[in-house]
Amino acid sequence: MKYVVLILDGAAGWPLSELGGTTTLEIAKTPNLDRIARQGICGLAQTVPEGAEPSSSAACTSILGYDPVADYVGRGAIEAASMGIDLAPNEVALRLNLVTIQAGAMRSYAAGHIPTEEARAIVADLSDALDDATFRLYPGIAYRHILVVKGHPELLELTYSPPHDISDRQVAEHLPSGDGAGLLLDYMQRARAVLDNNGVNRCREAEGNLLVTDVWPFWPGAAPTGMVPFAQARGVRAAMTSGVDLLNGLAVLAGMDRLDIAGVTDGPDNDYAAQAIGAIAALETHDLVVVHVESPDEAGHAGDAAAKIAAIEAIDHEVLSRMLVCEYPVRILAMPDHPTPVALKTHVGEAVPFVLNGPDVQGNGAHGYSEAFAASTGLVLDPGRKVMDLLLAQ
Numbered sequence: 001m002k003y004v005v006l007i008l009d010g011a012a013g014w015p016l017s018e019l020g021g022t023t024t025l026e027i028a029k030t031p032n033l034d035r036i037a038r039q040g041i042c043g044l045a046q047t048v049p050e051g052a053e054p055s056s057s058a059a060c061t062s063i064l065g066y067d068p069v070a071d072y073v074g075r076g077a078i079e080a081a082s083m084g085i086d087l088a089p090n091e092v093a094l095r096l097n098l099v100t101i102q103a104g105a106m107r108s109y110a111a112g113h114i115p116t117e118e119a120r121a122i123v124a125d126l127s128d129a130l131d132d133a134t135f136r137l138y139p140g141i142a143y144r145h146i147l148v149v150k151g152h153p154e155l156l157e158l159t160y161s162p163p164h165d166i167s168d169r170q171v172a173e174h175l176p177s178g179d180g181a182g183l184l185l186d187y188m189q190r191a192r193a194v195l196d197n198n199g200v201n202r203c204r205e206a207e208g209n210l211l212v213t214d215v216w217p218f219w220p221g222a223a224p225t226g227m228v229p230f231a232q233a234r235g236v237r238a239a240m241t242s243g244v245d246l247l248n249g250l251a252v253l254a255g256m257d258r259l260d261i262a263g264v265t266d267g268p269d270n271d272y273a274a275q276a277i278g279a280i281a282a283l284e285t286h287d288l289v290v291v292h293v294e295s296p297d298e299a300g301h302a303g304d305a306a307a308k309i310a311a312i313e314a315i316d317h318e319v320l321s322r323m324l325v326c327e328y329p330v331r332i333l334a335m336p337d338h339p340t341p342v343a344l345k346t347h348v349g350e351a352v353p354f355v356l357n358g359p360d361v362q363g364n365g366a367h368g369y370s371e372a373f374a375a376s377t378g379l380v381l382d383p384g385r386k387v388m389d390l391l392l393a394q
Contacts, residue, residue, distance in 0.1 A: 001287075001329055001330075001331065001359060002283045002287060002288070002289075002328040002329065002330040002331075003236070003287060003288040003289075003330065003331050003332075003333070003391055003392065004279065004283075004288070004289055004290075004291060004323050004330055004331070004332045004333070005063065005064075005288065005289070005290045005291065005333045005334075005391070006291045006293075006315070006319065006320060006323070006332060006333065006334040006335075007060065007063060007247075007290065007291065007292040007293065007335065007336070007337055008293055008296055008312060008315050008334065008335070008336050009056060009292060009293060009294045009295075009296055009297040009336065009337055009340075010056075010296050010297025010298075010299075010300045010301075010336060010337070010338060010339065010340030010347065011024070011025055011296040011297075011308070011311075011312050011315075011336040011340075012025055012336040012338070012339035012340075012350075012352045012353060012371055013025065013300060013308070013339050013340060013341040013342055013371075014339070014341040014342075014343060014344070016305055016342060016343060018305065019305060023370065023371055024296075024305055024308045024309050024312060024342060025312060025336075025353070025369075025370050025371060026370040026371070026372065027309060028309045028312040028313050028316070029313050029316070030312060030313065030316040030369060031316065032316045032317070032320040032321050032324060033316050033320060033334060033355065033368075033369035034368040034369050036320075036324070036332065036334070036355055036357035036369070037355045037357075037366045037367075037368055037369035037373060037374075038363065038366060038367065038368065039357055039361075039363050040355055040356050040357030040358070040361050040363055040364075041355070041356045041357075041361055041362070041363065041364050041379070041390070042353065042354070042355045042356075042364060042366035042369065042373060042374050042377050042379070043353070043354060043364070043374055043377050043378075043379030043380060043381060044351035044352065044353060044354070044374050044375055044379065044380045044381070045062075045063075045335060045351060045352055045354045045380075045381040045382075045384040045386070045387050046351045046380065046381065046382035046383060046384045047059040047060075047062040047063060047337055047338060047351075047352060047384035047385075047387075048062070048068075048338055048349035048350075048384070049062075049068060049069055049383060050349075052068055052069065052349070054338050054347040054348050054349035055075065055162075055219075055338070055347060056246055056247070056297070056337050056338065056347075057073075057075040057078060057219075057246060059337035059338040059352075059384070060246070060247060060250060060292070060337045061250065061385075062337075062383065062384040062385045062387075063335065063337060063384065063385075063387060063388070064230065064250065064254060064290070064385075064388065065230075065233070065234065065385050065387075065388030065389070066227060066254070066385060067383070067385060068385075071227050073221055073224045073227070073253060074093070074156070074219065074220050074221020074222060075095060075219035075221055075246060076092070076093035076094045076095050076146060076147075076219045076220050076221040077093045077221025077222060077223060077224055077249075078221060078224075078245075078246055078249035078250055078253065079093070079095055079140070079144070079146055079219075079245040079246055079249050080093040080138075080146050080148070080221070080249070081224065081249040081252040081253055082245035082246070082247075082248035082249035082251075082252055083138055083140060083146060083245060083249075085138055085146060085148065086223075087148065087222065087223035087224075088150070088223065089222075089223055090150060090151055090153070091148050091149065091150050091151075091222070091223065092148070092149050092152060092153065092155045092156055092220050092221070092222055093146055093147070093148050093149075093220070093221050093222075094146070094147045094148075094149065094155065094184075094217040094218060094219060094220045094221075095144060095145075095146065095147075095217070095218055095219040096137065096145045096146060096147040096215050096216065096217045097109060097110065097111075097143050097144060097145070097163050097215070097216045097218075098110075098111040098114055098119055098122060098123075098143045098145070098212045098214075098215060099111055099143070099163050099212070099213070099214050099215070099216045100112060100210045100211060100212065100213050100214075101171055101213050101214045102213070104170050104171060104172060105168055105169060105170050105171065106163055106166045106167055106168065106169060106171050106174075107168070107210065108167075108210050109143075109162075109163035109164040109166075109167060109216075109301070110142065110143040110164075111143050111210055111211070111212040111213075112204075112209050112210030113142060113143065113267065113298075114142060114143050114204075114209075114210075114212060115142065116141050116142050118200050118203075118204070119139070119140075119141075119142055119143060119145070119212075120139040121199075121200045122195070122198055122200050122201070122212055123137055123138075123139040123145055124139070125194060125198055125199075125200075126191055126194055126195075126215070129190075129194045130187065130190055130191060130194065133150065134149060134150055134151065134152070134183075135147065135148070135149055135150075135187060136148045136150075140245055141243070141244070141245060141266065142266065142267075144244070144245060146245075147187075147215075147217050149183070149184075152180060152183060153222070154178075154179055154180035155180060155183070155184065155220050156220050156221075156222060157178060157179070157180075158176050158177060158178040158179075158180065158181050158184070158220070159176070159177045159178050160176055160217075160218035160219065160220070161174035161175075161218065162218050162219065162346070163216045163218070164301045164345065164346055165346045167301075167303075167345050167346075175188075176217065176218070184217055187215075187217070188214060188215055188216070188217070191214065191215040192213065192214055192215075195211075195212055195213060195214065195215075198212070200212075224253055226253075227253045227254055229254060229255030230254040230255055230256055231255060232255075234288075234388070234392060236287035236288050236392070237257075237285075237286050237287050237288070238254075238256045238257070238286060238287065238288040238289070238290065239251075239256055239257040239258070239259050239279075239282045239286045239288075239289050239290070240256045240257070240258060240259065240289070240290040240291075240292065241258075241259040241261050241264055241275055241278060241279050241282075241289070241290070241291055241292065242264070242290075242292035242294070243264045243265045243266040243267075243270060243292075243293075243294050244266050244292070244294050247290075247292045251290070256290070257282075257286065259278055259279065259282055259289075261274055261275055261278035261279075262274060263275070264278075265294075266294040266295070266298060267294070267295055267298050268295050268298075268299070268307060268310070268311065270293065270294070270295055270314075272293070272314045272315060272317075272318035272319050273318045273319075273322070275291060275293070275319060276291070276318060276319040276320075276322040276323065277322065279291045279323075280322060280323065280326045283326065283328055283330070291319060291323075293311070293315050293319065295307075295311035295314070295315075296308050296311040296312055296315070296336070296340070297340050298311075299311050299342075300340030300341065300342055300345065301340060301345055301346065302345070303342050303343070303345045304342070305342045308342060320332070320334065329358070329359050330358055330359075331356065331357070331358030331359060331361065331391060332355075332356070332357050332358055333354065333355070333356050333387060333388075333390075333391045334354070334355050334357075334369075335352055335353065335354035335355065335387065336352045336353070337352065338350075338352060339352060339371075351380065351382070351384075352371075352384075353369065353370060353371050353373070353374030353375075354374065354381070354387055355369055355374075356387075356390055356391060364377050364379060365377055
């Protein structure tokens with residue numbers, strides 16, 4: 001038996017008036033998801049525990065079968081692990097976004113979705129100017145980077161606002177706050193001065209693109225104490241494919257092999273077919289493969305319903321369709337990690353629809369795949385980490 005976990009990041013959401021009161025998941029053309037929902041087990045999973053931040057960190061930890069509270073690792077530390085950054089006991093890793101702030105408001109939490117090549121050139125300039133015995137900035141992918149701060153554990157206790165939670169809002173009341181916040185606020189101010197005179201920004205301005213005006217640190221994490229390796233916990237050898245550092249970091253911490261598949265990105269330019277083909281190839285040497293696709297979440301953060309629908313349909317047509325005809329007998333678990341409602345432009349912690357299909361799986365009456373169809377079955381898995389138990393049940 002082989003196993004596939006297909007994570008449609010942020011694909012769930014809320015009804016939209018412009019879609020006739022349906023969700024993007026309901027209106028998207030997903031014949032393959034609908035078919036496996038009718039044939040398999042469908043229900044809701046509470047992937048974000050009560051009181052936890054409704055982020056992919058908690059939600060994807062749940063999907064992998066871990067407890068996001070007992071096995072908690074700060075998101076900055078997870079992404080640092082993906083990038084090969086070994087944190088010392090006295091260091092804190094924070095996610096640092098390149099952002100665009102205009103007239104005091106968060107115009108873009110992703111600096112207009114700056115390309116990785118341009119972002120890394122900007123990060124190199126920031127590092128040259130600001131790295132010292134306390135701060136070290138590491139380049140990531142697109143707008144996502146990691147700031148490591150030495151000797152200031154108090155940063156773990158500050159109050160932070162993820163920039164994607166405050167789109168189009170004034171940022172002054174959402175800056176890092178609490179005892180010790182002055183250290184980060186000073187860093188942000190010094191970074192702004194570097195960005196004001198940045199050559200890449202001048203080129204972006206000439207091309208009509210948004211400038212990187214600021215850096216925004218959040219999601220702190222300390223050195224992980226160690227999750228039980230997935231193979232030890234579950235008795236299966238696993239691999240993962242993802243275009244984002246968070247999921248790749250979870251793979252590192254869980255001892256999963258990371259698949260290097262050309263064309264896998266975090267946005268609409270993702271090569272869905274290549275990601276599916278590479279994942280299927282990995283089943284030859286692995287028992288389980290996690291396929292994480294970020295694009296629906298990015299569209300949700302952008303408030304773009306059409307792009308979110310297109311992303312969901314691409315996953316169904318290009319990824320799931322191939323999984324269903326691969327040469328192995330395979331159980332497939334498909335689900336979002338959390339909802340990212342288009343109207344809200346950020347995550348919520350509500351339960352998400354899941355579907356499990358494959359050998360020895362009997363249907364439970366769903367008529368298709370959506371939030372409403374999943375709810376209609378009456379099956380709710382809480383805590384959400386039970387989905388992994390269900391997938392691997394003999």
